[in-house]
Amino acid sequence: MLNSEDPAVLASGLVxxxxxxxxxxxxKDSTGWNRKPDSPSDLKANGMISYAFRIGxxxxxxxxxxxxxxxxxxxxxxTKPWGLLLMFFLGAGAGILNVYRAINGLGYATGYQGTKSxxxxxxxxxx
Amino acid sequence: xxxxxxxxxxxxxxxxxxxxxxxxxxxxxxxxxxxVIVYTLMMLGMRSRSVVPGRLQSLAEVLYEFVSGxxxxxxxxxxxxxxxxxxxxxxxxxxxxxxxxxxxxxxxxSHIIVTFAMAIFVFLLVTLVAIVRHGVKFFTSFMPHGVxxxxxxxxxxxxxxxxxxxxxxxxxxxxxxxxxxxxxxxxFAGFVILMVSGMGAAGYVxxxxxxxxxVALVGxxxxxxxxxxxVFTILTCLYLKDAIHLH
Numbered sequence: 001m002l003n004s005e006d007p008a009v010l011a012s013g014l015v016x017x018x019x020x021x022x023x024x025x026x027x028k029d030s031t032g033w034n035r036k037p038d039s040p041s042d043l044k045a046n047g048m049i050s051y052a053f054r055i056g057x058x059x060x061x062x063x064x065x066x067x068x069x070x071x072x073x074x075x076x077x078x079t080k081p082w083g084l085l086l087m088f089f090l091g092a093g094a095g096i097l098n099v100y101r102a103i104n105g106l107g108y109a110t111g112y113q114g115t116k117s118x119x120x121x122x123x124x125x126x127x
Numbered sequence: 128x129x130x131x132x133x134x135x136x137x138x139x140x141x142x143x144x145x146x147x148x149x150x151x152x153x154x155x156x157x158x159x160x161x162x163v164i165v166y167t168l169m170m171l172g173m174r175s176r177s178v179v180p181g182r183l184q185s186l187a188e189v190l191y192e193f194v195s196g197x198x199x200x201x202x203x204x205x206x207x208x209x210x211x212x213x214x215x216x217x218x219x220x221x222x223x224x225x226x227x228x229x230x231x232x233x234x235x236x237s238h239i240i241v242t243f244a245m246a247i248f249v250f251l252l253v254t255l256v257a258i259v260r261h262g263v264k265f266f267t268s269f270m271p272h273g274v275x276x277x278x279x280x281x282x283x284x285x286x287x288x289x290x291x292x293x294x295x296x297x298x299x300x301x302x303x304x305x306x307x308x309x310x311x312x313x314x315f316a317g318f319v320i321l322m323v324s325g326m327g328a329a330g331y332v333x334x335x336x337x338x339x340x341x342v343a344l345v346g347x348x349x350x351x352x353x354x355x356x357x358v359f360t361i362l363t364c365l366y367l368k369d370a371i372h373l374h
Contacts, residue, residue, distance in 0.1 A: 054300060054358070061296030066290050087288075092287035093281075098296065 058098035066091010130313035134237055134306065140253035141264040153233040154241070160232075190218065194360065201364035205371050212252070213367075215359040216245065224305060224352030228345070236355075237309055239302040246301075249363050257370035268373055297362055304355045307347045315341045 070087025074080055138150040162232040172187030180188055194214045198206055219235060227234025235241050257265045270279055318337040323330040 016153075053304070054296075057296045057300045057303070058292075061292035061299060062289060064295050065292040069288070069291075090284045091292075093285040094292055097285060097289045098292060104291050 007017055018115025053118045055102055058102050059095040062093075062098050066080075066094060130310045130317065133233075133309060136238075154235045154238065157226065157233045157235045158219075159160055160228060161171060161235075164226070165218045165222055183346060186305065190214075194218075197357070197360055198364050201361055202368040205369045206364065209323070209367055213249055213360060213363055216249070216363060217356055220245070220301065220359055221353060221356035224356055225349070227305065227309070228348060228352060234305055234309055236301055237305040239298055242302040243294065243298040245359075246297035247299065249366065250294040253363075253366040253370045256367070257373060260371065261373045265373060286349055293366065297359065301355050308344070308351050312344050312348065315344065 066087045067084065068090075070091070072085035073083035073087065077083065128359050136152045136154055139156060140151040140265075142149045142151065155300065168183065169187050172183040175181060176183055177184065193216070194217050197217075198210055198213050202209070223236045224234065226232050256263075261268075269283050269290070271282065271286075274282060310357060315337045319334040322334040322337070326333060
């Protein structure tokens with residue numbers, strides 16, 4: 001468990017164990033809140049399959065909400081085909097918008113003006 | 128042999144309140160098991176509180192630091208009050224996915240109603256946070272700046288539908304990944320039985336092939352189990368960030 005890479009540190013024995021604890025604490029803050037952000041490669045390791053799958057669900061989710069609410073509107077107002085027709089296209093638009101945002105790493109903000117503040121962490125949510 | 132048989136809800140104790148069936152099922156049992164496991168792990172792990180952590184304490188600390196790091200990197204410092212919520216969500220999904228890998232243990236995350244319940248909770252919380260912090264300004268965020276007014280009747284409904292689709296995509300992703308993986312493992316396991324019963328002695332040799340595939344699938348599924356819990360958590364963090372810093 002102890003850091004045994006440096007023989008000099010080991011040889012000095014228990015005397016400077018406090019020093020080693022201090023070094024370890026500096027290396028990694030125990031709460032994790034003041035630690036520097038992980039490198040982007042941490043997120044890159046998530047793999048491309050799940051990324052592709054996520055894009056697919058984004059598109060499908062927009063359509064599900066659009067078509068679902070279209071059918072509900074038709075049942076509620078009795079406007080048989082028109083609610084579904086309208087909401088289908090809105091849902092398709094929303095699905096494409098979702099995909100566009102997911103690919104651009106803009107996060108999930110509503111509105112387009114999020115580009116700057118979503119980009120300042122410099123990382124795509126790569127998952 | 129039916130690969131979807133494993134997803135059947137079986138009632139263990141029958142209850143009903145009025146006409147509503149609230150029986151304690153195998154799904155409920157898995158959920159209770161996960162809560163007990165996580166609670167025990169954290170309580171036992173944090174009991175010694177030593178500077179050089181033992182095995183259990185390391186596990187608890189790694190879990191804590193991982194979630195706090197994810198929340199900090201994706202949602203920022205202002206999201207810290209939501210740490211308990213995000214931690215609960217992550218550990219519940221992660222352990223639910225992982226104990227589902229044990230044979231005969233029910234995977235509750237393979238049911239869309241379970242994942243949807245979690246997703247809609249996240250969605251409502253995030254919307255509430257946005258409304259409480261920004262008031263009416265939250266509703267103006269559906270209309271992007273610098274867009275001509277005549278586009279508003281098209282854009283605002285699209286933005287609203289896009290916003291509404293968040294819990295759907297969140298729940299479908301987790302449920303579909305878990306269900307597809309488990310069904311696939313069952314299908315390949317079924318091939319072994321088919322080969323042995325159909326081909327006789329040669330089936331024992333040929334049957335080694337689907338077993339090898341299944342070994343790889345178990346590893347793959349463990350990765351998916353972790354990854355999907357992580358994805359659910361990271362998206363929750365991103366939604367929280369959006370709600371706190373409304374653009």
